[in-house]
Amino acid sequence: MQEQTAWGRRLASATTEQAVVYRDVLVPAVFGPCATQLVSTAVQGDELRVLDAGSGTGAVARAAAMRLRPGAHVTAVDLNGAFLGAARGLQARAGASNAEVTYQQGDVLELPFADGTFDLLLTQHVLQYLPELPRAVEELARVTNADGRLWAVVWQGLAANPMFRALTELVRRQWNEELAERFSAPWSLAPERLRQVMEGAGLVDVESVGLDVMAHFRSVEEVLWVVAFSPVGAALRQLEPSEAAAFTARMRQAVTPWHEGTGVRAPMAAGCVGGRRAPAL
Numbered sequence: 001m002q003e004q005t006a007w008g009r010r011l012a013s014a015t016t017e018q019a020v021v022y023r024d025v026l027v028p029a030v031f032g033p034c035a036t037q038l039v040s041t042a043v044q045g046d047e048l049r050v051l052d053a054g055s056g057t058g059a060v061a062r063a064a065a066m067r068l069r070p071g072a073h074v075t076a077v078d079l080n081g082a083f084l085g086a087a088r089g090l091q092a093r094a095g096a097s098n099a100e101v102t103y104q105q106g107d108v109l110e111l112p113f114a115d116g117t118f119d120l121l122l123t124q125h126v127l128q129y130l131p132e133l134p135r136a137v138e139e140l141a142r143v144t145n146a147d148g149r150l151w152a153v154v155w156q157g158l159a160a161n162p163m164f165r166a167l168t169e170l171v172r173r174q175w176n177e178e179l180a181e182r183f184s185a186p187w188s189l190a191p192e193r194l195r196q197v198m199e200g201a202g203l204v205d206v207e208s209v210g211l212d213v214m215a216h217f218r219s220v221e222e223v224l225w226v227v228a229f230s231p232v233g234a235a236l237r238q239l240e241p242s243e244a245a246a247f248t249a250r251m252r253q254a255v256t257p258w259h260e261g262t263g264v265r266a267p268m269a270a271g272c273v274g275g276r277r278a279p280a281l
């Protein structure tokens with residue numbers, strides 16, 4: 001496995017407890033609604049073998065399975081077994097879907113599959129955490145079959161994600177530019193750059209679709225959980241209690257424009273970039 005970014009390390013080492021919070025808080029708030037839009041953009045319905053690469057707790061895999069026909073199969077791969085465990089726990093409770101989903105541990109940079117295994121490859125909010133983007137896209141393209149499609153979702157920049165832009169600004173003021181950059185890494189891979197990398201990897205008919213997600217956190221605490229889980233968490237825990245309390249108060253204040261009742265509702269913009277593997281000659 002190659003060296004991960006700071007966020008990549010946090011995600012890849014998330015504990016079972018954190019994976020369950022991710023599944024029960026962040027997926028309903030953000031990643032589930034995003035997965036629904038990715039799947040309605042990317043899944044035609046006639047694909048038989050689908051891969052969800054960097055599946056986390058399986059939001060994309062489950063949404064795809066609902067849209068595929070019986071007999072299709074979705075494989076969900078993630079580096080972190082804690083996410084996969086949380087995903088399997090949810091699947092046991094979930095209703096029936098058309099396609100079967102299996103969860104498997106693996107690295108997106110070295111996928112444990114033969115060339116051309118999948119008809120459709122989906123990956124949501126993963127590529128921005130990997131240290132070698134072109135290599136990751138080439139690896140995803142390798143396991144996509146000739147004429148198969150690869151779709152990847154990444155967030156657009158902070159200018160289009162105002163709540164996290166406000167939180168990044170607080171991190172910059174409290175600490176420094178370096179920590180602010182690490183915190184904002186999820187919003188640092190522009191869909192336009194991803195499009196270029198896909199074209200560079202030999203994909204054809206590359207297209208980009210904007211996704212407007214309305215994130216809905218049930219409480220401010222859920223937003224604060226994201227910051228505590230992020231690469232800022234370690235610095236936050238090193239603050240004196242009074243300083244940590246003051247910073248937390250500033251975060252609460254910063255998200256007030258997005259308060260709705262007891263929760264927080266904030267627009268988040270993503271980009272979904274897709275390309276096709278050229279058919280074999």
Ligand SMILES: C[S@@+](CC[C@H](N)C(=O)[O-])C[C@H]1O[C@@H](n2cnc3c(N)ncnc32)[C@H](O)[C@@H]1O
Nearest residue numbers: 011012031054055056078079080107108124125
């Ligand atoms: C922000 S989460 C997104 C998860 C999921 N796609 C979703 O939309 O909920 C990023 C995921 O990428 C996984 N990940 C990071 N680096 C990886 C790698 N090299 N190989 C496989 N998974 C990786 C993390 O473990 C984490 O589950």
